Amino acid sequence: MSAIDAAHRFTKEHYPNCQGALLAGSVVRGEATNTSDLDIVIFDNNLKGSYRESLLCYGWAIEAFVHNLTSYKQYFEMDAKRARPSLPRMISEGIVLKDEGFVQIIKNEASDLLKRGPEEWSEETIQLKRYFITDVLNDFIGCSIRAEELFIANTLAEILSEFVLRTNRKWIGASKWVYRTLRDYNEEFANDFVEAFDTFYKIGDKNPITQLADEVLKPYGGRLFDGFSIGKEE
Template identity: 65%
Template sequence: MPIEAAKRFIDKHFPTCQGAVLAGSVVRGEATDTSDLDIVVFDKDLASAYRESFIDFGWPIEVFVHSLTSYQHYFQMDFQDAKPSLQRMVVEGIPLRDEGMIDFIKKEAKEMLENGPEKWTEEMITTKRYFITDVLDDFIGCTNRAEQLFIANTLAELIQEFVLRTNGCWIGSSKWMIRALKNYDVKFTEEFVEAFDTFYTTGDQSKVIQLSDRVLEPYGGRLFEGFSAGKENL
C-alpha cells in the first residue's frame, strides 16, 4: 500500500523530521503503472530546501524536503509563476508525520489556492495579446509541417495561459495545463483540445485560428500595429 510504504520511507530516511505528507496521483486516485510517491517533508534542522529521488519499498519516490520556513519561499515562487504545485501537494497531502504544524501549513496553502494568482495588469494583457498575435501569424503563414507542429505547441501554451490568467485562475504545465483548463471551464477545454487535435491529426488550422481569435476578441483582438515595449520617451 502506498501510505504504508510512505510511512516506512519517512521512518527510514527522515526519522527526526517534524512533519511529512504524501501527495500526488496515488492520493487523488489517479495512479498509473508509472506513478511515483510524492512526499513533502518538513525538518527544522534543514539548512536549505532540496528535492531527491529514490526507489524504496517497491516504489519510485520523489521527496521535496523543506525547513519550517523554506516552504514559504517556494509558495511565493509558485505564486509568482501562477503554478501552485507545492501548495496543491500540501493541501491534498495525507499526513505521514505531524508534530503540530501540518494543519497550519495546509491552511496557508489552502488560502493561497483559494485567493488565486496575482491579477494581470492591462499592460500585461496587451503584451500577451501581442505575443499570441505574433505566434498566430507564424502559425498561419508557415508552410513547413515540422515547424508548424512546434509553433502550435507554443500557441497552445500561450492561449491556455491567457484564458486562465485573464479569468483569475492558476495555470499549469504539461498534463496540468489541461487539468487547469478543466478546473476553469470543461466545455472550453473540450473545444481547445479538439482544435489542436484536429490540426495535429489532419493539418487543418481553421479551428485553432478561430479559437485564438475568440479568446482575444473580448480584449481587442489581435494586436500588432502600435504595440511598443521598453521605449523611452525623449
C-alpha cells in the same frame, strides 16, 4: 506494498527525526498510473534549507520534497509569482503521515493561497500577451513546413492556455497540468481547446485553432499588431 504503507515506511526510515510529512500527488487524487511515483513532502526543522531527492524504494519511485519550517514559505511565494502552485497544491491535498502539531497549519496556508488565485494581470501585460499571441498565430497561419507548424502549434497551446487562465485569475500549469487547469476553469472550453489542437495534429486543419485564438482574444480587443510598442521613450 501499498502507496500509504510505502510512504509511512519511507518517512520512518529516511527521515526519522522530521517533525512532519505528507503524501501527495496522483495516488492521493486517485489518478495513479503504472508509472506514477510517490510525492512525499517532508518538514525537518533541523535542516538549514530545502532540497529534493528521488529514490527507488519498496517497489515505488519516490520524490521527496524536503523543507524546514521556513523554507516552504519561499516556495509558496515563488509558486504564487509564477502562477504555478506546485508545492501549495501538494501540501493542500496531501495525506498527513506525521504531524508534531503544525502540519495542519501549513495545509491551511496552502489552501488559502490556492483560493486567492494568482495576481491579476495588468493592462500592460494583457496587451503584451495579445501581441505575442498575434505574432505566433500569424506565423502558424502562414507556415507551410509541417515540422515547423508542429512546434509553433505547441507554443500557441502554451500561450493561449496561459492567457485564458491568467485573465480569469486562475492558476496555470505545465505538461499534463495545462489540461487539468483548463478543465478546472471551464470543462467545456477545455474540451474545445483539446479538440482544436487534436484536429490540427491529426489532419493539419489550422482553422479550429485560429478560431479558438480569435475567440480568446476577442473580449480584449482581438489580435494586436498595428500600433503596438514597447520600451519606446516619448
